[in-house]
Amino acid sequence: MNKEMKGISQKDLICDLRLNTSRYDQLRHAIDQHAIVSATDEHGTIVEVNDKFCAISGYSREELIGRNHRIVKSDVHPDSLFQNMWGTITSGRVWQGTVCNRKKEGGFYWVEATIVPIMDEQGRPWRYVSIRTDITALKQAHEQLERELGRTQALLEALGEGVFGVDHQGLCTFINPAALAMLGYEQDDVLGKDSHKLLRCTVDLTSHLPEGECPVCDTLTDGISRKTDDNNLFRKDGTPLPVSLSVSPIGSRDGQWGAVTVFRDLTRRKTMEAGLIAARDEAEAANEAKSLFLSNMSHELRTPLNAILGFGQFLEADPTLTLDQLDSIHEITDAGRHLLELVNEVLDLARIESGRLNLTVGAIVLDELMDECLSMLHPQAENRGICFALPADSGFTLQADRTALKQAIVNFLSNAVKYNSPNGEVRLEYETPDESCIRIHVLDTGVGIAPEQLSELFQPFHRLGQELGEVEGTGIGLAITKRLIEAMGGRVGAASTLGEGSDFWLELPRINQGGSHNEQQG
Numbered sequence: 001m002n003k004e005m006k007g008i009s010q011k012d013l014i015c016d017l018r019l020n021t022s023r024y025d026q027l028r029h030a031i032d033q034h035a036i037v038s039a040t041d042e043h044g045t046i047v048e049v050n051d052k053f054c055a056i057s058g059y060s061r062e063e064l065i066g067r068n069h070r071i072v073k074s075d076v077h078p079d080s081l082f083q084n085m086w087g088t089i090t091s092g093r094v095w096q097g098t099v100c101n102r103k104k105e106g107g108f109y110w111v112e113a114t115i116v117p118i119m120d121e122q123g124r125p126w127r128y129v130s131i132r133t134d135i136t137a138l139k140q141a142h143e144q145l146e147r148e149l150g151r152t153q154a155l156l157e158a159l160g161e162g163v164f165g166v167d168h169q170g171l172c173t174f175i176n177p178a179a180l181a182m183l184g185y186e187q188d189d190v191l192g193k194d195s196h197k198l199l200r201c202t203v204d205l206t207s208h209l210p211e212g213e214c215p216v217c218d219t220l221t222d223g224i225s226r227k228t229d230d231n232n233l234f235r236k237d238g239t240p241l242p243v244s245l246s247v248s249p250i251g252s253r254d255g256q257w258g259a260v261t262v263f264r265d266l267t268r269r270k271t272m273e274a275g276l277i278a279a280r281d282e283a284e285a286a287n288e289a290k291s292l293f294l295s296n297m298s299h300e301l302r303t304p305l306n307a308i309l310g311f312g313q314f315l316e317a318d319p320t321l322t323l324d325q326l327d328s329i330h331e332i333t334d335a336g337r338h339l340l341e342l343v344n345e346v347l348d349l350a351r352i353e354s355g356r357l358n359l360t361v362g363a364i365v366l367d368e369l370m371d372e373c374l375s376m377l378h379p380q381a382e383n384r385g386i387c388f389a390l391p392a393d394s395g396f397t398l399q400a401d402r403t404a405l406k407q408a409i410v411n412f413l414s415n416a417v418k419y420n421s422p423n424g425e426v427r428l429e430y431e432t433p434d435e436s437c438i439r440i441h442v443l444d445t446g447v448g449i450a451p452e453q454l455s456e457l458f459q460p461f462h463r464l465g466q467e468l469g470e471v472e473g474t475g476i477g478l479a480i481t482k483r484l485i486e487a488m489g490g491r492v493g494a495a496s497t498l499g500e501g502s503d504f505w506l507e508l509p510r511i512n513q514g515g516s517h518n519e520q521q522g
Helices: 010-034 051-057 079-090 136-158 177-183 195-199 215-222 267-316 323-353 366-384 402-418 451-456 477-487
Strands: 036-041 046-049 095-102 108-119 125-134 162-166 172-175 226-234 240-251 257-265 362-365 387-389 397-400 425-434 437-444 491-497 501-511
Touching: 010 051, 036 051, 079 095, 079 108, 079 125, 108 136, 162 177, 177 257, 195 215, 215 226, 215 240, 215 257, 240 267, 267 323, 362 366, 362 402, 366 387, 366 402, 366 425, 397 402, 402 425, 402 437, 402 477, 402 501, 425 501, 451 491, 477 491, 477 501
Parallel strands: 387 425
Antiparallel strands: 036 046, 036 125, 095 108, 108 125, 162 172, 162 257, 226 240, 240 257, 362 397, 397 501, 425 437, 437 501, 491 501
16 A cells, blocks of 8 residues: 555545546436447447437447448448548547538438547557537528528529629629629629728719719618619729619627618610600690790681681671672681681680689589589570570589680580480589589480590590581580699590580589588699
8 A cells, every 4th residue: 555545544545436427427427318328449340339329320239339430421421531520530620510411211410520539558559439429400490501502692693683792891792694794894803892992872974973872872771671763883994883772680699780682674665755855845845836836827817717707797788798798798707616616625725734724723613513504505405495494592602713614614515515416405413423523414315425435535636436427516625624723623424325415524622511612723
């Protein structure tokens, strides 16, 4: 017995041994709860395994003891991996790495392994202790992530829209082929570069948009998504690319924001818009020139027309004319009056289309205005045997210009009389679709209008096949009516049934009895 053992009783030694054994068992139990543990001799033959090794491999302890570790070899790795492993541990060094093993039933499991050589008194490996951590779930998640990343990468490469991503500093982290093609850059020109300085996201083509007004930079600052249709990115050659942008934030662990920007080339749309604007301006200029021409020509025509009508009326008063001569004079004056009516309507239409129509909108008592309109049409209606069917006093008050509304209603009533059947009827009806408006219907019992011709109503100089009929007309009255009513904030429309008649209506704002509708000036 050496000096250190002197004074120590056998009982103390046994207690100390038991205590150390208990602590060893507890430590081993703790390791077994997490790690897959095995030990081999110097030749690689398994001499010890823990329960976790058996559970994950599917082999019993009896099936493993005395066998080489090749029993769980998966053949996933090249031989060079195991050659490196064996060379490391036989030289007395620790080896660490990731290994795929095969279960007894054929499935795979992945482990992070650490193999520690235990040396004998001569410094040669006596045992190799292998401690492994099961990372199968982590490996599967990683593989799933790689598949998802692969699909995302394929989608980005196939996407026709440009996509680029930036980190919280605005440095470009990825860009897809469509974006590179649209901007004329190579990938190396963009990755790792300041996207704001490089691509110059801007509205103004003459200056570099400050970072505080750049949608990408703003999203990096506040983490809010943004969309805009009025930006430009600049190509490598310095030319602007009109784009619509959609910027979405990407959060990071430290609370700083990255961003993904998707953009679409709007060059074609902008070109089309510019063409449409030019065409609109050209059409407006042509329309203004037409209106000016019609106005000037109408004024020029009035002078000779008034002279013709004046002389015609003078001749009609001559008692020496024969009946044939008087009939000829009547033809001249009738034609002159018809032509003057056409000139006046052309002037009205030109004034409306040129925007020179002055309206004074105020409160109009419908029943009073309708009496005035009907009194103007009674002589014409009596000549054709047409009767009027009128509703009871409505008490409605409209918001309109008196002169314009009177002209519109007279146009509807005049057409209902002219195009009615002999001894027919013109019926007035009032409708209130809601409390804010009133609709006035003018219904006749004429021959009606074919469905395919309804779309041509309210177009200037369209008489729907009546050009060769007995009823005189210009084809302008309905067009004027539509424009007058719309200028007062109303609407017009029509419905018709062949052989039964037509229903022309106009709709205008209504003033309630309390006068709650605000008056307008137009």
